[in-house]
Amino acid sequence: MVLSASVLTILLPLLCASSARPQAGDFCFHINGTASHTGMDKMEDTWRVEGSLADTALLPCKLPMALSAPADDEQLRVKWTRVEAGTEKVVLVAQGGAVKVGQDFMGRVSLPSDAPEMGEAALAVTGLRASDAGRYKCEVTRGMEDRRSSAILSVRGVVFHYRANTSRYSLDFSAAAEACLSVDAAIATPEQLTAAFHDGLDHCDAGWLADRSVRYPITQPRPGCEGDLKSRPGVRTYGIRLATEKYDVFCYVEKLDGEVFYPPSISDKLTLQEAAAECRKHDAVLASPGQLFAAWAAGLNQCDYGWLSDGSVRYPINAPWPQCGGGQLGVRTLYKYENQTGYPDPEDRHGAYCFKGQHFTSFNSPTDVTFSLDAHFCVFEVVIRCVTSGEHFCFVKS
Template identity: 40%
Template sequence: FIYIFCIYMFVFDFLSNDVLVTRRGSNATLPCRLQGSPHDFFATGEVRIRWSKLSLDHSDEVDVLVSMGIYKKSFGSFHDRVYLKEADENDASLVITNVTLHDTGVYKCEIIDGMDDGAGIITLELQGKQSSVVFPYSPRLGRYNLNFYDAETACLRQDAIMASTAQLYSAWREGFDWCNAGWLSDGSVQYPIAVPREPCGGKNAAAGMRNYGSQNKHSNHYDVFCFTSDYKGHFYFLTQASKLTYDEAVKACKKDGSEIAKVGQIYAAWKIGGYDRCDAGWLADGSVRYPISKPRKYCSPTEAAVRFVGFPEKKHKLYGVYCFKALN
């Protein structure tokens, strides 16, 4: 889902309380328009329109699209993926095509018309039980080795972004239970407990979100909770005659026209697609995991889960490989 929140300023009208439903890879329209009689600011070039994306703490912003009359320019990762809708003379709504995980966040629409100007704040999110998943992540070094910025990078490398508090809370409401504390996108450190127990806040404590509050982003180290959504592609276990080393696994996927799968992709395939396979396989980060949707003896007998084998020596010929083939 996309939730959009805006404000009114001056003579400019920014639509509010719109709720749009989208999927990763689809298009999204962020509304913004000039209020009043038709102005035709696209043709006159007298009005400047600027769309930007704000940082998490709103202290910085990067250009998304700038328009003055017939002249328009898009920037960075948005280049050739965004345009103004221009449904009528006053419409400055931004259309983002092929929405990615990295497009989520807060956007600002600014319209400057002579002595008048206005600005609207719009939040773009991807949510929904059927199209997203939150998962915990720690690196090869082990538990509690990531500062905030390392955590952010770790999620990006796994085809994911850092989860928000709302996304982790939603996952907890669905039964997500994890005893290791992890970073969230607002700089807080939390973890979800569905079954209270001694090592996780005490067995007499209520189930809920354990919250350490905001932590020093440079010096404090924890795990991280990542968020990913459905994808355009094919996730699969590559059937091989023999087990593979990590390097052999990478080459095998490449030979099959794919890439070795990432942790976010195995979680998405498991949670969203119901993928079930009892074979342990290499993933891109050097870990070995396998997804079980139907618990059974010898294959996660007590719960549906992505089972974690560990980070074995990459030279060992003990595992298969999970591959991912992106679709355009």
């Protein structure tokens, strides 16, 4: 990534720099907080919080001294909302021991009492889904006093189905785990598959998961895909299976450490060998399926089939175009046979998806570097301002 005339913020994890050392199980998240003061007694904060699919995120909301002082708790009201299309949707409202939770977050949100460093009104969101990403607002009131803050939540990670080149259901448990590793991913957990199901993942092929169970997600029940849930949507399960049994696998990739791109220099379709050579011209290599899925989750949209490092041919779609995947979003795969097995022959001609990793390089022309450490929110924030001219650039590993 090349930055010119820009300001870059890097977040580095640190141990919580509070008076007490953090213990195992303590919450410590990457949080970038910026506060804008609207008056001597009122302050509005905006925090950036990152979480991983199926994990827990804590959205900070600290009370000012006036509200946190001992008083009648019956008067203290905490309200969390999520901003959607310009409107605010209730996530949680708590007052006097009574708690009301919005339908979309039922059983997944709470106000934890064991993370005071995040604020007395912090919101814990469990079982994170990609669709949970967005802006949240916290409002705390007691009588005539009030406090407002907001948090912008981003969720990393994507689950995808993977099948070997040979045929359907050809992987035992060990081979399934190795298959995910070979495409720059890891075998998914049941929790990650469930979160992906709630985000719309639908696949009528059973696959291994990390706990040695075999499951598959169905959002639209149909003949041949009923499983143990019959006509109900949900994640079907075969339970824990013998490690020697053979199925497909569901893989998980957390994030993309680099860039996936379709070379604009491609004018004619390429064989697999030619595609690899084309990527080398751009100081890159053929992208793996895991890297392509991570790029798709980050917004990559390209209606062109392209070779990948495992010999498969796919393309990522984030815009509902009828001519690209029938208007459905996702990564489309080109199979050799009609029963959705086999990869195209290496001599077939398609495009190419290349991957270029990010490497940390010293900054050529930084004009100022500032450091700020928040002792309560486990964050070390480095702000680097790069002023460039001519051939001076700033390179950074994200």
